[in-house]
Amino acid sequence: MTLRTGHTGLNVTDLDRSLAFYRDVLGFTLLAEGKEDDRRYAFLGEGEDEGKGDGGPVLTLWQQAEGPYDRARAGLHHLAFTADSLAGVERYQRALAAHGVDFAYEGVVAHREGAASGGIFFHDPDGTRLEISVPHGLEAAPAPHTSAPTCGFF
Structure with a gap:
């Protein structure tokens, strides 16, 4: 059996701000939203009308963080x-x-x-x-670091 990522859930401090970023800047489609004051969330995906995927969630935003991302804590790296x-x-x-x-x-x-x-x-x-x-096309592009993957320590 091989597992694949189904969707990723992110805790956010301000759902409206994060929803605007992921929807309006990165282009995700709002699939569903919870609007209760203490249970706000948004399911984001590609949407069936875009001809990609099954229309299921790719990313879920949960408004329950009290502070910003902390790279010093265990959990999501990027x-x-x-x-x-x-x-x-x-x-x-x-x-x-x-x-x-x-x-x-x-x-x-x-x-x-x-x-x-x-x-x-x-x-x-x-x-x-x-x-x-x-995954390809950047053979001539610069790499910021020689000793570690670029995505490792930004």
């Missing part, structure tokens, strides 16, 4: 998304820059020196580390 192409990564980079997101590295970078894979690395509104990458 959340990685895969784009269809290098041009897709570059479109996300432009949209994120227009939204004022701070990137961990300048431009699109390789996962390591000489790697064909790589992408962009940044943080969501609560500081959760995110990556959007492609």
Whole structure:
């Protein structure tokens, strides 16, 4: 038996702010939402109308965090998304820059020196580390570190 990731749940401090980021900037579709004051959440996915996936959730946002992401605590290291192409990564980079997101590295970078894979690395509104990458096409791209994978310590 082989397991696959079904969806990822993230604790957030402000559901409205996080929903706007993941929906409006990254392009996820809102599939369902819980609006009770102490039980707010949002299921996000690709949506059946986009012709991808089964329309089920890819990401769930839970408004229950009291503070921002803490990289010093055990748990989620980073959340990685895969784009269809290098041009897709570059479109996300432009949209994120227009939204004022701070990137961990300048431009699109390789996962390591000489790697064909790589992408962009940044943080969501609560500081959760995110990556959007492609598996090939970046053989000539720079790698920020020679001793560790790019996604490891941003």
